[in-house]
Amino acid sequence: QVHLQESGPGLVKPSETLSLTCTVSGYSISNGFYWGWIRQSPGKGLEWIGIIYHSGSTYYNPSLESRLTISVDTSKNQFSLKLRSVTAADTAVYYCTRESRLGIPSGYWGQGTLVTVSS
Amino acid sequence: AIQLTQSPSSLSASVGDRVTITCRASQGISSALVWYQQKPGKAPTILIYDASTLESGVPSRFSGSGYGTDFTLTISGLQPEDFATYYCQQFKSYPQMLTFGGGTKVEIK
Numbered sequence: 571q572v573h574l575q576e577s578g579p580g581l582v583k584p585s586e587t588l589s590l591t592c593t594v595s596g597y598s599i600s601n602g603f604y605w606g607w608i609r610q611s612p613g614k615g616l617e618w619i620g621i622i623y624h625s626g627s628t629y630y631n632p633s634l635e636s637r638l639t640i641s642v643d644t645s646k647n648q649f650s651l652k653l654r655s656v657t658a659a660d661t662a663v664y665y666c667t668r669e670s671r672l673g674i675p676s677g678y679w680g681q682g683t684l685v686t687v688s689s
Numbered sequence: 690a691i692q693l694t695q696s697p698s699s700l701s702a703s704v705g706d707r708v709t710i711t712c713r714a715s716q717g718i719s720s721a722l723v724w725y726q727q728k729p730g731k732a733p734t735i736l737i738y739d740a741s742t743l744e745s746g747v748p749s750r751f752s753g754s755g756y757g758t759d760f761t762l763t764i765s766g767l768q769p770e771d772f773a774t775y776y777c778q779q780f781k782s783y784p785q786m787l788t789f790g791g792g793t794k795v796e797i798k
Contacts, residue, residue: 618787629784675780675787679732
């Protein structure tokens with residue numbers, strides 16, 4: 571069974587870069603599927619951030635695209651998120667996800683990690 | 690971009706009630722819709738995919754229907770563990786884009 575675990579700083583200063591890593595176990599990223607990120611601001615709904623294929627192809631939410639980079643490191647079985655020039659509006663729980671075998675885009679989820687943007 | 694409008698945003702119901710949540714897409718998405726349940730402090734879990742297919746292990750009191758722009762999630766006989774927030778997600782334009790509805794919080798009356 572695939573397991574996803576987010577990691578990274580819980581506090582980021584405004585204007586800096588938010589960096590998170592998702593470590594995957596139980597499945598090799600290089601074997602396929604799309605791997606993604608979704609966030610949820612406190613008390614709010616879910617927002618799709620973007621996805622990456624094992625080959626490195628990416629698709630981003632247009633509202634975040636100018637500040638966003640998602641990358642994959644198959645040697646470590648990890649993928650990462652970098653969001654530049656953050657503001658308080660980027661404070662959220664960040665989830666990493668994987669597509670399911672049935673093609674459900676967000677079939678598997680990590681437990682989520684809270685990132686607070688504050689000075 | 691395809692927008693999803695969920696209604697109501699919240700509702701109060703009693704154990705045993707039949708509950709209906711709707712999700713309307715701004716343009717046709719065929720049956721490319723997923724329903725999730727989220728409990729406080731937890732990641733969402735899949736209830737229904739392809740608009741009407743029950744995810745393995747999900748109780749049969751949950752059902753989904755709809756095609757094109759109008760979709761419904763029904764809980765037939767609300768149970769205490771069903772008090773949660775429910776989200777729809779469209780994947781018609783996947784992998785280029787995914788969008789979620791705003792959520793419906795089901796609370797105890």
